[in-house]
Amino acid sequence: MLPNEMDSETLTSPVNALNGPTHSNTGGDRTLSGYDYHLPEDRIAQNPVTPRDSSRLLVVDSPTSHQHRRFRDLPELLEPGDLLVLNNTRVMPARLYGYKSTGTPVEVLLLEEQENNQWLGLVKPGRRLKPGALIQFTAPDTLKGEPLSNSTLRARVLATDEATGGRILQFEAAPGTSVRELLESYGQVPLPPYITQSVASPDQYQTVYAEESGSAAAPTAGLHFTEELLDRLEAKGIKRAFVTLHVGVGTFRPVEVEDVTRHQMHEEWVQVPPETVEKIRETKARGNRVIAVGTTGVRSLEGAAVSGELQPFCGKTDLFIYPGYQWRVVDGLITNFHLPKSSLLMLVSALVGRDRLLDLYQEAIAQEYRFYSFGDAMIILPAAKTGV
Structure with a gap:
């Protein structure tokens, strides 16, 4: 795979304190092979x-x-007073196509904006994009094989990013023009590599409440919501609040070590605003439940619960959740079905138990559920949470 200002209470440093949660030694829960399962190819939703x-x-x-x-x-499954927490990130048109000066085609997936028109991106072919290489990008409607000599979007490779294997790219943009603006003309909304036969429009890979642009992939559990469903939930007294986590390599990077406790998550940018924290506190105080929509919602909320107490947060998190994790905020979860051996599968296992989750996945396969980004969903209600 090429795979905002806050008030004075906001934490601004990386989430170093998030090493606090303890994890129990539960044998297979800590081994990568313990999270494997076989999915027939025709179960992958296109x-x-x-x-x-x-x-x-x-x-x-x-x-x-x-x-x-x-x-x-x-609405029939939740109770009045429950709180849904949704990730309002918006997927950027982050996939770019272009050429080196030699005519070699190049593909780039932008992950994270840095300063002075610099971006972190995954590149293909990486071996041919060494520091100093110049990339000239073409608009999506340009005939492939014909680079634009007058292209207005170019970038030079500055360095290799050791943490991701990506590249730091310095974009050339006219004064007063942002790279984000140019992405609207040159970029494409990126779909995951397992989606190979899709006719979906770019809007179908955005949630209906997407607002804050900056994500390289959709928070897919939220794709199931419609405006009508949100209205029905509100009419029943089911509240909602928002966080922002810009999905990057931390979410979709594969776990590659057999001892999963040695896996290092890449940092992703998170914002948990004061109004969301206040709604969560009010929900807990009246005895209702906090239901996270998606694993990104989970990582946002648990990442902001420093020292066991949820606080407004704006910064980066590398929180990795797997079985044995001590939950601080989240009571239930709405989620899609995840890839084998993925950190997302481990996170959901921490909520409901690894053996139980794999049994549920086998049931979903037998019942012909559709898997992954455009697939079906699962809700783990608080009564099913491990240890409840």
């Missing part, structure tokens, strides 16, 4: 369903039981 909330929903409602429902049934 296109989203229409309407969005007609997707299937595997409801995990107790330590031993589950139901098969539709996502539109969500």
Whole structure:
């Protein structure tokens, strides 16, 4: 795979304090091979369903039981006063195509904006893009094989980023023009590499509440929501609040070590605003539940709960959650089905148990659920949470 200002309470340093949660030694829970499963290729969803909330929903409602429902049934599964926390990141048109001066085609996936028009990006072919190389980008409607000599978007490779294997790119932009503005003309919304036959429009890979641009991939659990469903949830008294986590290599980077405790998550930018913290505190105080929408929502909230107490936060997190994690904020989770051996699978296992989750995945496969980004969803209700 080429795979905002806050008030004075905001934490501004990286989440170094997040090493606090302890993890129990539970044998297979700590081994990469313990998170493997076989998925038939035809179970990988290539296109989203229409309407969005007609997707299937595997409801995990107790330590031993589950139901098969539709996502539109969500208001029946939650209680008035519960709080949904959604990630309002917006996917950038982050995939760029261009050429070296030699005519060699180049593909770039931008991950993170830095200073002075510098960006971190994954590049292909990486071996041919050494420091000093100049890339000239073409617009999506340009005939492939014909680089534009008068292209207005160019970048030079400054350095290799050791943490990601990507490159630091220095973009050349006219004074007063931002690279983000140029991405609207030159970039494409990137789909994951396992989606190879999609006819989805770019808007179908955005949540209906996407607002803060900066993500290299969609927070896919949120793709099932429609405006109508959000209205129905609100009418029942189910509250909502927002966080922002810009999805990057930390979310989709594969785990490559057999001892998963040695896996190092790459940092991703997070914002948990004061109003969201206040809504969560109010929800807990009246005895209702906090339901995170997506693993990015989980990492945002748990990452901001420094020393066990949730605080407003704006910064980066490298929090890695796997079985044995001591939960601080999240009571339940809405999530899609994840790749084998992924950090996302480990996070969900921490909530419901690895053996139970893999059994549920086998049930979903047998029932012909659709998997991954454009696939169906699962909700783990608080009564099914490990240790409850």
